[in-house]
Amino acid sequence: MSDGTLDLFADRAPAHSREPSSAADAGAGPSEGLRASGMPGPRVWTVRQVNRAVRLQLEQSLPQLWVGGEVTNFRRQRSGHCYFTLKDDTAQLRCVMFRREAARLPTDPREGMMVRVFGGLTLYEARGVYQLVVARLEAEGEGGMWKLAFDRLKRRLDAEGLTDAARKRGLPAFPGTVAVVTSPTGAALRDVIAVARRRAPWVRVLVRGTRVQGRGAGEEIAAAVSTLASRDVDVIVVARGGGTIEDLWGFNDEAVARAVASSPVPVVSGVGHETDVTICDLVADVRAATPSAAAEAALPDRRAVVRILDNLGTRLGKGLAGQARSRRWRLDQARDLLHRRGRRRVETCRGRLVRERSLVAGVMRARIARHRARLARDAAAMEALSPMSTLARGYAVPLDTRGRLLRKTADFPPAREFSLRVVDGGVACRVADEPGGGPTATSRRAERVGRAGRAHRAE
Amino acid sequence: MPSEGGLDRRLKRIEDIVASLDSDEVDLDEALALFEEGVGHLRRAQQILETAELKVEELIGAQGDEVREFEAPDQGDRDDGDRD
Incomplete structure (x- = not known):
């Protein structure tokens, strides 16, 4: 680290080996100046010469060092450089953290935060102020800056509701394709594949390889989740084996959180060991303790599927039997209805029959009476013709x-x-x-x- | 993409069939046809369970628009954590 830091300073003061660095060399300047003005008198330094001399003194007399204190007035410029003051009860020290180093900070330190910084002292010649050029900044206490960054992002995501339990989706019972975002060469992928082969060898595993640690890992993971989410996959597993908090940092990236939250496909997160919690875990639909556990959560077990098939077979049979039963029931209903209607019809007919019979009887009686009367008349007439009546x-x-x-x-x-x-x-x-x-x-x-x-x- | 005859599709179809049969909206001939179709899917699903071999593919290219069969590297753990 100290080599790098020395290089850094060499970059920022490339000319110091060519510039006069001893008092004797420095003396050459003022005498020339005097000659130029043509006025005799004491030796006079230029401001630039003084600042240069002090800067060199500072840089050479103190090695790089750790300084502990309280951060105040932390400002991150648009250029990426960060400026802040480190202070304790009685003193203040101006600090600068240039873009390259500042980019490694997981987040900005809080105002008043106790930190320790590592760097070298120098003097900013243009302003004549001395400052500590910070190469590393670490927070005191458990987790340090990482924890601070984690907590900050988590609070923001909590406030947006991205970690709400209500947002969590269930996983498909029978995924056809399981996508995996992880290192193509990592143990996590081997574990996921082993679980898939054991539990559900009929599925298709689709791997999107990414870096899973170091700079850019977060962006790659986020992009992979987005890419897979637009494919015809049923569930996405984001996996990585255990590591230090810095190793796992890519999974605490806000871009990962947003990609997981906006994925139309449910996401299972299995990052690190049981005790590691990442932002990715919190936003995912299902959080698994390890890559293997994530694969187990995403994939049905063959034995469970056998049970489900048995169950479906039984239900199929019952469904058909139910159809038959309901038909029989409807048949019974129809028969009853028919009987009731038939009876009513018979009643109606009988009534009509009775009415018609009496009608017919009436008609017949009248007709019989008529016939009888005619018969009587005819009988009388015949009587008259009968030999008996002559006798x-x-x-x-x-x-x-x-x-x-x-x-x-x-x-x-x-x-x-x-x-x-x-x-x-x-x-x-x-x-x-x-x-x-x-x-x-x-x-x-x-x-x-x-x-x-x-x-x-x-x- | 799951194949047309994949286990997931078949299970979904059987579930749909069971739901149809339970809903009592089916013509009797249709009910029988559904039942037979369901039994066919069940048989095939059981076959799949017994004979399936895991297929692992890799999505490659900058846009992730190319798929190739995944070949597990000889040794892993290059940039991953320890095994869990």
């Missing part, structure tokens, strides 16, 4: 023994037996048998009956 009026009809009508006198030979049908029965008769004598009175009467076609009365 009833006193006529009689002669019938032979075989029931044939006897109409003419020739039908009545003597001694012919015949029957005379009268209204209430038959009368057995016999034609008188006087030979040649013609028919008897009885036969005459019978003849008269036959002649007239209508008899008054049978004997």
Whole structure:
């Protein structure tokens, strides 16, 4: 370190070996000046000569040293150079930290912070003030400047809500592609790959190699997260093995925090050992203690997947059975509905039937009555035509023994037996048998009956 | 990118099928077809579990737009911490 510091001063005072550095050499200047003015008198130095002489005295008489004190008025110029004053109860020392060294500071020190600085004394000739050119600045106490920087960034991110538990997303249960941001040559990647091979060999691991320590690591990690987030990956693992706080500093970079927070893909952070906490851990959706743990968090376990498959198989079967059951239920419902409707329909029909039957019965009764009346009329008419009614009026009809009508006198030979049908029965008769004598009175009467076609009365 | 027949896609599809069957909105023929499809995915998923080999690729190039198979270096730990 001291070599570098010497080089530094050589850069800033490149001419000192060529400039007069002894009192004798320095004396040459004033005498020339006097000659130039043409005035005799004491030896007079230029301001520049004095400052140069003092600067050289300062730089050569004191080696680089550590100085402890309280920081005040720390200012970081746009050029990157930092200026501040180191003080204690009774004294102050002006300090400068040039851009190259200041860039290594994780953050600016707080006002009043107790620090120790390492550097060399010099004199700023243009102003004639002496100052300590600081190569390193360290805070006293646990964690020092790193902790201060960490706390400051964390407070800011907390205030923005980037570390809120509510922002944390769940990880996909079955990632197809797991992206890994880490050193392509590191142990962390080997661990992640080993876990993936053991737990979920069906996944695709996509590595984006970055530096994971030193200057620029933070930017690379942030860029890798952003790049992967725009790819078709399901989860991003940011991993690094253990190291000192300075080694892990890239994961405390604000750019990393912002890239992780804005990633549309969930991020698992596994940086360092169990006890290391980085800003990346705090902003990530899942914080794992180690790279291996991060891989385990990101990847399902094969045995768990087997259980899930079994479970899905059971649910598939149940789902189908449920479909069948619901169909049966609906069928039952439909059947019940049909029955209810059918019954109602039957009731309706029966009612209509009853009504119609009575209607028909009425019509039929009327028709029967009509028919009956007609029948009565016809019966009366037929009655009038009936031989019985003629008989009833006193006529009689002669019938032979075989029931044939006897109409003419020739039908009545003597001694012919015949029957005379009268209204209430038959009368057995016999034609008188006087030979040649013609028919008897009885036969005459019978003849008269036959002649007239209508008899008054049978004997 | 996970392949069309990847385990994740198949599991998602089976879950969707189970959800459809549970929702009672499916025609019976369709339900049967879904069930058969689900069983097919289950079988294939089990095969994948048994036979899969890890594939590790590396995204390279300044824009990260090139993918190549990842070759593990012979010795690691060059700029990484110790193993955990």
